Amino acid sequence: MNQNADRSMTDRIVLITGATGGIGRATALGLAERGAHVAITGRDRARTDDARREIERVGGGEVDVFVADLSSQAEVRRLADDVLERLPRLDVLINNVGGYWNTRHVTVDGLEHTFALNHLAPFLLTNLLRDRLTQSAPSRIVTVSSNAQALGRIDFDDLQGERSYSGSRAYNQSKLANVLFTYELARRLEGTSVTVNALHPGVVNTGFGADDPAPIQRLFVPLARPFMKSPARGAATSILLASSPELAETTGRFFANGNQARSSPRSYNQADAARLWKVSAELVGLEQSE
Template identity: 45%
Template structure:
């Protein structure tokens, strides 16, 4: 096995692109910390990765990223075990057909796809800074295009369209990527976003009825494998070619332009401030 001394975190690591990412990082010999919502599925995935790679340095932290108290607890669990973090892959995400709220009153897609990762990343900044050359990778989506940040209705109370909320959460992720990259410029930490492609995975799990059947049929017919979906994630995590690249959005290993809104400096700074305000309602800020 390689003498990879990196410590890596992958959210949503029990299935799909997250599982493949965790598997391949473990295969390299790195310490891999899997953040998964479901304890049983996370434990089974961890055992499978250890069995396939022979790497015993695979850990599991159970966390629902839509619950900010759980994110704070998960961050503490990680920092109690590890002084540094070399690679953070913010991969977990999904879509829900009907509006749901977390126990803290946050709309679940916005919280789980974006705000939980925002909080997790900022809570682990000291560990990222302690690594010699750290990399943050945010798994976003082409769904951000055509979306906007509706500051008057971030929680989706006035919209019945789940894809609107999904697109907004993925745009928020890209805005966060660009703002964090700017704040961490010259720190040794790179921050990039990417689109994995139309991956045939558990994307339909938050839907039901006709919508679930249609989404399932679409992904069965046109979806790519999780291995292909994870390719650009692993490129950003491992390749020396992108060691100094930051503040970019990648598709098929290449940096590409994002939507016009995503480059609005005022929007991204306002989103950061509003995110801190929302976090204050759940028991603390990022600081």
């Protein structure tokens, strides 16, 4: 542990999804170094425990571990129950988990995998933890999106890519959904002292998309790796939004590379945001609220 590090997050409880590697792990390390009590999720027990050991070495405190596959709604609900039981407070939720699949895969719930993991999982988890976040206010919700949102379009007639599937189209749609969800949730949480923001981390050198890459990824990524950000640099905006005192009241905003930015014109369509909320609530079996 670096004794001279900024300890501004001391006693703050932060939950980070998908924190066994890449940006999520780097985010957990950065916040632990700042004194946060970190809780992490991962699909694999061994990898999650490995991440826990490294984070504890850096932060000097105990790390809570939750093992769950967030593409499954039952596991998202179990995770939320475990978090509510084990964490007395929740100061920051970082929806970091996400992925890219070039070919269409279906989850145990019968949903297209990209949409289920990248959008529906944070939508459901955030709503299940919403009361705890409100009770813990001032608190923050941070969702890792991507500049791919600028290429996204919500295809309400084929959200699951059943009629026509493209890995990049599905990914872009899910990242736009992250931003629409962020803006709609910020509107719904107005006056609660819970802030909600989304971000683009930059192009980061991780194993992202390696399970089922597109042909262009196979060609482009090895050539581009020397120019990509490290995971630590990619995590910087997530850490900023989770910890910066200057952003304590900033909500309903999109950030890129550490700065506030304009997201795509489609992301500001409030009718689409409300419609996406309604459809998402139906897909995950949530009662409609406000």
